[in-house]
Amino acid sequence: MVDTDLDKRFDIHEIAKNKLNELERFQCSIYCCHSTGCKSSGSDDIIDLIKKAIVDHGIEDKVRVVATGCMGLCAQGPLIRVEIKGQKDVLYKRIEPLIARLVVTEHVVPALNLKEGEIFELPNFLQEHVLSLELPFFTKQEKVVLKDAGHMDPEDITEYMAHGGYLALEKVLKTMTPAQVVEEIKKSGLRGRGGGGFSTGMKWEFAAKVPTVDEKFIICNGDEGDPGAYMDRSILEGDPHSVIEGMMIAAYAIGATEGWFYVRAEYPLAVERLEKAIKACKKNRLLGNNIMGTDFCFNVDIRLGAGAFVCGEETALIHSIEGARGTPRPRPPYPTNKGLWGKPSCVNNVETLGNIPKIILKGADWFASFGTETSKGTKVFALTGQVEHSGLIEVPMGTTIDEIVNEIGGGVPNGKKLKAVQTGGPSGGVIPADKMDLPVCYEELKKVGSIMGSGGMIVIDDTQDMAALANFYLDFTVDESCGKCAPCRIGGKQMLLLLEKINKGKGTKQDLADLKRIATAMQKASLCGLGQTAPNPVLSTLKFFESEYLDKLVDNKPASKEEK
């Protein structure tokens, strides 16, 4: 039975309206980045200090302080953004306790005392700590998934609703059939953001076709294993509700009865925010039975990983949720037919689900207007390594690597030269500096021997030894191999031994030939993605930087000298 009184109390439009009225009262908002990066550089203390300074000045009814998710430019953290009505927004970098107090006393307080129409001039000593919002880092980005992260309190469901949250869910539950939802996502061209790049709409279609006998699951893959990437973590920290909403829409589309979040245990803050968000959903009757007064019933739960890279592979992930060792199994049967506890299950990545509410609200055509012919929408990247502006970025598919590294990233620091960019982490490859005009999309990256991956983008300068880099990645995958299939377990180890030998200057031409031979065998014969892609960093560095390997061989020394 549906209780109309209760439904009114939990009406998302009412809640959003009340929250907007409440927010309207404030003349100033101070957004403080409170994601893992900025927390590590001390944002907790900064937030306390700012709050205290505001109370000291008795302006707490005019100013609100919001602890937000990632603002992007992690290398310059802690970041705070001051927005005062009628004044230009100001973003501060590397805030220290003293500066934090001065921001309140010398910026916020005097600016609030101005008459209408007067423009506040920031004093010079604060100007030094300002990051220009005109930097290409900010202007060249296109934010879809990260739109609200960094601009709202991720722990307040009402603020998410004030930003249009759960309207997409309402739209699908009340005006669309599951088949229409699947069709819309198919039309948008959204592809899996975990790295595989399979059409999300098609995956949903397969999952929806399998009849729900007693149970069907939707699983969110938050096991972001690539060492050097933190897109999913930042989305979960900055806008957890968008992922939950995306999952609920997916559940409705495929007929799932229960949802599971699988998140790395190394991400305590993301887990905490997700837990709070789920609790808030339950309290607001957005999870449970008869959601929004419809027949749709759905619940979610969280399971933590425990430090195993292979668990990002969907069948291994499913075993891990079941509480067992995270070893993969051969497919088919695919999880959409036989997944968690043998029941049909659909596995989607965090960023994929984060895109869903936006597509539903703004339409498939809007989403498809970003990107290239085959890769639609935007992609979030963790831009790190030897780059000036290291941080989290979101760009339309098809943006060139040059634009990302040299414009948004501000190029390589310390007067060094760019040597290559690595994408796809331990499963990916390198793109040399002379191919920087390559547009970022699934197909183009594949053509040069790398992959899109989940969104790690590592900038490498000319001081880096590429064979050593390949060694680093291979060491990682060998360590993380689950040991189930021989090609990966034995092949990986043998490759590593050969590569170490070469890097020590003891390798021969034969060793290099063997390295390539084993790599090809591993790619073809390994059971899961981990083993199949583990040789990629080696093969890709060999393809573009073979001379660096040859220079290290004992029986190739004279030849390499001639080359030079």
Added chain:
Amino acid sequence: MDQNSLGAQVAAKWRKKRGSLIMALHEIQGVKGFVPWQDAMDLAEGMGIPLARIYEVLTFYNFFKLDAPGKAVISVCTGTACYLKGNDKVLEEFKKELGIGEGESTPDKMFHLQSVRCVGCCGLAPVCVVNGKTYGRLTPTDVRGILEEWRKKLSEDEELA
């Protein structure tokens, strides 16, 4: 079985939930800092899961520890960004200063040294984390200061206790 042991309590909480073994182990390690043998046995009995299966899971995942670590756990990030910025030298310096290897604790149980895969502060690389406190933009020369800071803190804590 001691009904009040942590293993038994955790088992009672999770036994009826599906796929909860890893969650239960997280809870034990969260309290004790590692998974003691006795708690694992109590958990096995309480949840009706063979001990061999629990051991299998404990040893598969990097996160779980079977021995009590030192009081200050030093996690040196070995993710790609930290690697490129020379964190191997920082790790070496820790090893040298403490006289222990990766995954080991000092004999006085003061420090535990481990390398971890990406703590996700790539913008601050190279990074290490000591008991939840992050140190960024490290150089090998910072190591001694960090160890001094924690030696002082740990001995102060002991005096208070």
